[in-house]
Amino acid sequence: MRYCRDFTDRGLAKFGDSLVNFVFSLALSTYLNRPTGERVPNASLAMALELAGLRGIIPPRTDKHGKGDIAEALFAYAWLEGRITVEEAVAILRENLTEDVTHFSKKKEAVGRAFAEVYRVIKERLGL
Amino acid sequence: MRYCRDFTDRGLAKFGDSLVNFVFSLALSTYLNRPTGERVPNASLAMALELAGLRGIIPPRTDKHGKGDIAEALFAYAWLEGRITVEEAVAILRENLTEDVTHFSKKKEAVGRAFAEVYRVIKERLGL
Numbered sequence: 001m002r003y004c005r006d007f008t009d010r011g012l013a014k015f016g017d018s019l020v021n022f023v024f025s026l027a028l029s030t031y032l033n034r035p036t037g038e039r040v041p042n043a044s045l046a047m048a049l050e051l052a053g054l055r056g057i058i059p060p061r062t063d064k065h066g067k068g069d070i071a072e073a074l075f076a077y078a079w080l081e082g083r084i085t086v087e088e089a090v091a092i093l094r095e096n097l098t099e100d101v102t103h104f105s106k107k108k109e110a111v112g113r114a115f116a117e118v119y120r121v122i123k124e125r126l127g128l
Numbered sequence: 129m130r131y132c133r134d135f136t137d138r139g140l141a142k143f144g145d146s147l148v149n150f151v152f153s154l155a156l157s158t159y160l161n162r163p164t165g166e167r168v169p170n171a172s173l174a175m176a177l178e179l180a181g182l183r184g185i186i187p188p189r190t191d192k193h194g195k196g197d198i199a200e201a202l203f204a205y206a207w208l209e210g211r212i213t214v215e216e217a218v219a220i221l222r223e224n225l226t227e228d229v230t231h232f233s234k235k236k237e238a239v240g241r242a243f244a245e246v247y248r249v250i251k252e253r254l255g256l
Binding site for chain 2: 013034036
């Protein structure tokens with residue numbers, strides 16, 4: 001499959017969207033011990049990049065949706081390059097999820113903090 | 129993880145939604161040789177169940193959306209039970225996709241026909 005190390009690539013973001021939501025749904029299912037599925041909010045992905053110290057890969061004046069796209073593209077790139085597996089990302093998320101993930105107003109932050117740990121690993125492995 | 133062999137289960141459908149969209153996005157990306165992602169239309173999943181001879185698992189008066197949910201729950205159940213892997217489903221889809229998948233009006237049918245082959249395998253392995 002042909003792709004470049006371009007985290008603003010639309011195709012990487014589209015593929016990453018399905019990958020991120022699958023990984024999160026699997027992590028949440030194992031955390032709650034029952035199958036379930038949820039989309040990851042852009043606000044959580046934007047927060048995760050920030051907490052992981054990845055502000056530098058976000059172009060100036062990128063809105064929340066755009067930050068979500070960049071986070072998804074970065075995850076897709078790292079997975080396609082074999083730098084992180086689904087199993088690994090699921091394990092990191094599950095270890096870092098808290099009860100707040102079931103709380104209607106605290107959920108976004110809980111998801112963001114868990115994903116930040118995944119992005120810290122990706123950042124290190126890609127040398128970002 | 130706790131779940132039952134109930135293809136009308138809401139949790140299985142929610143998890144299956146993320147699984148089906150990831151598997152399809154990966155298959156489409158390998159078929160097109162570039163990363164991309166797309167959600168699988170309910171109409172395609174409903175057609176896939178029909179073509180695979182799985183009409184029997186759909187309760188009477190289930191609408192298109194409900195059929196999509198049942199198809200997603202069935203896929204999730206088969207995957208959780210280890211009866212089909214992501215790699216296997218992706219390979220089946222890729223082999224059965226046609227150029228129509230890039231055609232705006234023929235796409236739904238092309239996706240439905242490719243998924244029908246995946247559901248034929250699931251049907252046989254689950255003894256449905």
